[in-house]
Amino acid sequence: LLLCGCLKSAHEFCERGLEKAPGDEELKQAQEYIVNLAKRRLKTDAAVNAEDFPDQGLVRREVYPWNDYEPDRYSKETLDFLNEELAKVAPKCVALVTELPTLGDELLTGVDADGTIPTNKQLGLFAREDIAPMETVLLEISALTVNNSQVYPLCDACSSELPDVGDEQQGVPCELCTETVYCSQECHDFAMETYHTAVCDRDVDGIAKNSHQRETANMLHLLLLGRALAMSETQQIHPLELKEVKYIWGDFLPTSSNAVPSSPQAGPPPVWTLPFSFRANITGPLDMLEKMEVDVFADIEKYDLWIFNTLYSKFRGTASARVNKLDGRPEVAAVHPLWCLANHDCDPNVQWEWGMRMKLWARDRRIDGRAPGVLKGEEIMNHYCDIELPVQERREWAKGSLGGYCMCDRCRREAKEEEAANGVAAVVSMVSDMSIANEISRAHELSAANEQPNGVPEVNGIRQAS
Template sequence: MDSASGSEVSSEEDSALALALLSKRDELTRALGGGGSVDGIAQGSANGSRGAALPYDLIAYLDRAAVHSELGYPDLAAGDAYRALLLCDECSDAGFEYHELALDALRERCAGGLPAVLRGRGRGSEELERGVGRLEIIAEGQTANANANVNANASEDEDGDEDEDDDDETRRLKRIARIASIRCFRMLAISLLLCGCLKSSYDFCIRGLGAAPEDEDLLQAKEYIQLMARRRLKLSSGEEVDVSELPDQGLVRREIYPWNTHEPNRFSQETLDFLNKELESVAPKCEVKVTELPTLLEGIGELESTNKQLGLFAKEDIEPGEEVLDEISLLAANNLLKESLCDACSSTLPPLTADSKVVDCPDCDDIMFCDTTCLERAQESYHPAICNTDIDTIAKDPDPKEKPSALYLLLIGRALAMAATQQVHPLELKEVKYIWGDFLPSASNTIPLSPNAGPPPTWTLPFSFSSNISGPLHVLEKMDIDIFTSLDTYDLWVFNTLYAKFRGTASARVNPRTGHPEVAAVHPLWCLANHDCDPNVRWEWGARMRFWCRERRIRGESGGIKKGEEVLNHYCDIELPVKERREWAIGSLGGRCMCGRCKREAGELNGHGHEHGLEKEAE
């Protein structure tokens, strides 16, 4: 067989395996989602499967984590392993809210013996490249050894987990939950390592080793964490790794997941009609049309040099200085605790004088609004889901270096509150549904399943355990939402999709004294105007987002937008040199800016070996 034929066979085998794994994932998700019986699974069978859906089934979460890992989604595997770990804790502590439900689910799954995911010895490997070369990670492993370690330590730990009134069956189930927790720690440590989240990976690794000190997979994961840390921190082999300095933000796949049925056809006539209807009151001289933009990422063979996008175009001439757009959005957040900002629109509240229009929520402490209009909008949009909770303490007043991440998490929290209040799926919110997420085709993100495959692709979505997994779940718990019975609405891939959309479109206000971002918002119609480092509009965001047609362009030409011309926005500081503008674009948009100005200035740099000064913006 020649190499071409062999490659085709390998590709076909990969496709068949991927389809089988996706089918298995769908089956497990339906089982966990409380959607009734699952075809082909007999209750109480020897492998521990069951017939009825069990949302508190930690075994199903571990099974789904393994499937996600095989599909090349280590972030989703970590999310499932974390939910399984929470359920292990629920099984072990009679004082926890879901103790009986989790224990009942485990009892049903273990009716035929120890479930396969806890007694198997399957071995898998992942190829990892995060600036340190290729590393082989053992993603499955010596389960038998781990079981032996846990059972050996069971007598020491028994008093901690088991009540003296527990019957023999309950004691057996709690021991199984401890075995499962080792599996969770192993999956979390390895999956987060594959994502590049070294600090969280190390933390779970150490927790696992505390329960099973001789677990081979955890010991090996610890070695790889230290190896990667030395490479990323540029330490020599003899230097000690300071655990507090371990990086904890990695990168994961940024794509429309194969099972995502909520993403619309952004280029359909139905979508264009809806958006143009929304624009009538916000930007009456503009319309949404389909356009072609340069592809930002380079070096990925499957991608075309241009890609189809939505854009904002003038329906009639717009004069220099004329207002183009005026939009209010409640998909807003601030990371300041107890500051005098409107909870709805995040604008600064006026002084509380006798004739002040500022109002508070009658059921909350210290939640203020600009006026009754903002209060009414909040009550219709998001506030009932968080009213009279202490959710306002989450991600507030963070460390300065964490402020951008905190704002993204707070935007996720606002979107979840809007979805709960409006009783819609988060991805169906009109503020979210149609915005751009800079998604790559799944084929460009996929890790080939063949053992002869080359290195994995470069992923582009920033990811951390605290921002993407534990943070959103904490928000949901504060909202009194059961995170186990609402999996179809609040799964990790939903959070990741929201992050992908917000990272490319959210705008932020910085504190003029510190330069730190403190307020962020997503304006879904404003962000339809595509970025260009030579924009024809300028914008201002106070309580509302406003566009004005620029008096002059960046090179000094007169402003104005003719009928049929595209409205060109800017998402970064256009005074920056081209190198810094492109660095910003890589972080926010997933690739280097390819606008005409950037290409021109980069060409001047390459051609002459020095940097030309940027023309100053003339208003």
């Protein structure tokens, strides 16, 4: 826990140990080290309540050597499966292998010394025929949709608002646990087929809904993990074999680069990028499985801890969120595996809206003024951030969410223009400073020239008494 940066949980375990063995010197030293480390991370010398200790750190994000469930995302078999699924929700689209600019490590224009732009292989979504402006590109519903709302009634399956009392169309409750309500019979049936059987009348989601506001994002991801576990149990399939997660990009790094430092006081390697907490990654999922009446020891092959981390790796890079309209807090999170195939660009040719389903349609206006719509063979370029933001803010968002600075054409162009503008501004400022210095120097010269022998200065030919 110390290595992962979970200081609050590490401190709690020290306290438990000291209750059993009050004189244990190693535990005392460990506890003292944790307290001092917490103060450093909180940047204070004052006493800190253990409840306020940081409790989130980072762990490895890799395809574990024993993970036999990860497919070759670029194989013909994978593409055939994805295109069969796309035919149902995006009939004018096809999944293909493409090359994308590699996210940058530094806030530069992203061009190598030899003038080339580094790229990496990814899956992408392409138009198999022309798509007109405002025409729907994709309409997708996903069982991996969760919400943490305890006040505003939302559909348990798609997280859309439930009909008001008295409306002609009323919500459809589960026949066995009436507190679970769906916006339509379609959502009800979809939930029964995909996930609800495992959690019916067991209050599994309650584990992640009662949390501090600062934990909202983490708990939404925990709810996504819980939904995946419920889908696994309901469908009797390994969690990593679920079609909703199997082909998702997880931003995995090689095992060798994730090596743990040998020093007991070393921090996590810089390539550890997966957020981790004892509650979200260990106790939360295990509590959920216990409520589902799953024997985790008997089903360790399906519910080992590394499986949770693998699922989190995929969710953290692809989940979208929606905030509550009244208080602005993140309220709904979802993973739409086919929508995720459309790569990000800050000058997208499509836009999206998330209601009962994820809807993607062709834009009727492009940022750079190009013709709207999508031509046959053109890649569908989505947007994962607010494209109205300045280039630096967009790139900072990409660094925080995707692990590197955005290197799309628009970002590189605007960054270059900004650098040039800053360079011109610097030159103007330097020239201005030089001009001011010259004026001051000239004024001193004039003052000296007008100085009279008796030391009384002359202004406009008239001597002035000091």
